[in-house]
Amino acid sequence: MNINLNKSGLSLLNALSNHSELIMQTYFSGSVNEAEHSPNIIQNLIDLKVLWRPESDVELRLRPSLRTLLEESLQDESNRQIDANIGNLLTTLTTQAEHYKEALAQQKYHESQAYLSDLTEHVYTLTETLSTNVRLLWSRISNEFGYVSSVDAKIRENELAQTQVTDMLNQLSMFHFDILSQLAGSHRELRHLLVITLQSAFATSTQELSLVQSKLLELLGRFREFKGRTRLLKGFMLHMEQKPDFTPVNYSSLSQVPNLFNHAACIIKGAAPDVYNVEHEFELTSLVDNLRSINRLWQGKKNRVVATALILEQETSIELNEDLLKDEVERYFCQVIDSGKNTRALDYFNQHNLDFDQEVWIYQVLGAFQGLPDSERDFFDIDLAGIEDEIYTGNFIIQDIELGLR
Structure with a gap:
C-alpha cells in the first residue's frame, strides 16, 4: 500500500466532510461565493482538486468528477448526463489484458495481479456505466421529462435522449466478442471478464435500449399532440381577447351547417384480418391450412340433363364374395390343430396349389x-x-413360417 496515497485520500475525505455545506451550495448554485468563505478554506479545496477555476475571470466551480459523483449518489436526473464514451474504455480493456498476459508470460505474478485488478475495475466500471445510462433514460421517461416545464422543452429533451440512445447503440456496435475471445485465449479470468461479464451487460443494454427508443418515439408523438392542442387553445384565447363579445352560434338551428360540425357519429368498421400483425401469424396460418378448394361446374340451362322419372323396382339380393385368402389361412390353422404336427406355410401352399402370391400368403399367415x-x-x-x-x-427377411402346437 502506498502511504502517500493513503494520506492524500484521507485528507480529501476529511475536507469533503468538513466543508460539506460549501460543496452542496456550490453544487446547486453552480459557483462559489468567495466573499462568504475563508481564503484558506478556498485554497485548501483548490489544492485538493475539489474546486477549480476554468478561466482567470470565472468563478470557482466544482470539479466535473465530483459533480458526477454527487449526481450519481443523489440520483439528480436533471443534471446527470449520459456517458457514451465506450470506445476508450474498450481500448483500455484491451491494453490492460495485453499487460496481464505479458506479465504472466514473464512470470511477474505481482505485476499480473495488479494489471488484473485494474482490468477488473475497468470492466465493472464499463458495465456500471451501461446500466446507469439505461437507468437514467428510463427515469427520464417515467416522469416524462418532468424537470422541464414547457412542452417545447420536453420535446427538445426527448430529441436529445433519442440522440444519446443512437450514440450508445453506435458505441455498443464496437463490441467484437470474437476479438475479445481471442484476446482472452485460455485464461479463465480474462474469459470471465471480457466475454461472460461484458456479453451479459451488452445483451441487457441492447434489449433495454430498443425498448427505450420505442418509448421515446411514443412520448414524442404525445408531446407534439399536446403542443398542437395548446396552440389551438392559445388561438381561441387570443380570439376571445380580441372579440370579448363573441358568442357561439346555435348550429342546430341553421340550414347550412359548417363542415366542422356536419359529421356523423363513428361506426364500427368491418372486421378484416391484419396480415402484417406478427401476433396473428399462427391463427392466420391455421385458417389457411383448413381452407378447402371447392370447384363446382355449373351447366347452362340448355345443357342440363333432364332428370328421369324415379321407378321403384324389386330389390335384388347382393352376395358378397368371401375372402378366399382369409379362409385358406383359417384352414391352414385348422390342419395344424387337427394333425398336431408342425407345418410350414409354404409346404401347405404347395400341397394345395394355391393361386396367391407367396409373399402375400406368408404375410397373411x-x-x-x-x-x-x-x-x-x-x-x-x-x-x-x-x-x-x-x-x-x-x-x-422372412422366407417361410413354421406353425405348430405347444
Missing part, C-alpha cells in the same frame, strides 16, 4: 397369428425362417 387373442395365441408356437439382409444390418 403372420398377420392372422398376430391378430389372435392372447388366450388363443398361447396354444400355438411359431418359428420364422429367413436370412439377414446382405446390405442393411439388423433387417431380417
Whole structure:
C-alpha cells in the first residue's frame, strides 16, 4: 500500500466532510461565493482538486468528477448526463489484458495481479456505466421529462435522449466478442471478464435500449399532440381577447351547417384480418391450412340433363364374395390343430396349389397369428425362417413360417 496515497485520500475525505455545506451550495448554485468563505478554506479545496477555476475571470466551480459523483449518489436526473464514451474504455480493456498476459508470460505474478485488478475495475466500471445510462433514460421517461416545464422543452429533451440512445447503440456496435475471445485465449479470468461479464451487460443494454427508443418515439408523438392542442387553445384565447363579445352560434338551428360540425357519429368498421400483425401469424396460418378448394361446374340451362322419372323396382339380393385368402389361412390353422404336427406355410401352399402370391400368403399367415387373442395365441408356437439382409444390418427377411402346437 502506498502511504502517500493513503494520506492524500484521507485528507480529501476529511475536507469533503468538513466543508460539506460549501460543496452542496456550490453544487446547486453552480459557483462559489468567495466573499462568504475563508481564503484558506478556498485554497485548501483548490489544492485538493475539489474546486477549480476554468478561466482567470470565472468563478470557482466544482470539479466535473465530483459533480458526477454527487449526481450519481443523489440520483439528480436533471443534471446527470449520459456517458457514451465506450470506445476508450474498450481500448483500455484491451491494453490492460495485453499487460496481464505479458506479465504472466514473464512470470511477474505481482505485476499480473495488479494489471488484473485494474482490468477488473475497468470492466465493472464499463458495465456500471451501461446500466446507469439505461437507468437514467428510463427515469427520464417515467416522469416524462418532468424537470422541464414547457412542452417545447420536453420535446427538445426527448430529441436529445433519442440522440444519446443512437450514440450508445453506435458505441455498443464496437463490441467484437470474437476479438475479445481471442484476446482472452485460455485464461479463465480474462474469459470471465471480457466475454461472460461484458456479453451479459451488452445483451441487457441492447434489449433495454430498443425498448427505450420505442418509448421515446411514443412520448414524442404525445408531446407534439399536446403542443398542437395548446396552440389551438392559445388561438381561441387570443380570439376571445380580441372579440370579448363573441358568442357561439346555435348550429342546430341553421340550414347550412359548417363542415366542422356536419359529421356523423363513428361506426364500427368491418372486421378484416391484419396480415402484417406478427401476433396473428399462427391463427392466420391455421385458417389457411383448413381452407378447402371447392370447384363446382355449373351447366347452362340448355345443357342440363333432364332428370328421369324415379321407378321403384324389386330389390335384388347382393352376395358378397368371401375372402378366399382369409379362409385358406383359417384352414391352414385348422390342419395344424387337427394333425398336431408342425407345418410350414409354404409346404401347405404347395400341397394345395394355391393361386396367391407367396409373399402375400406368408404375410397373411403372420398377420392372422398376430391378430389372435392372447388366450388363443398361447396354444400355438411359431418359428420364422429367413436370412439377414446382405446390405442393411439388423433387417431380417422372412422366407417361410413354421406353425405348430405347444
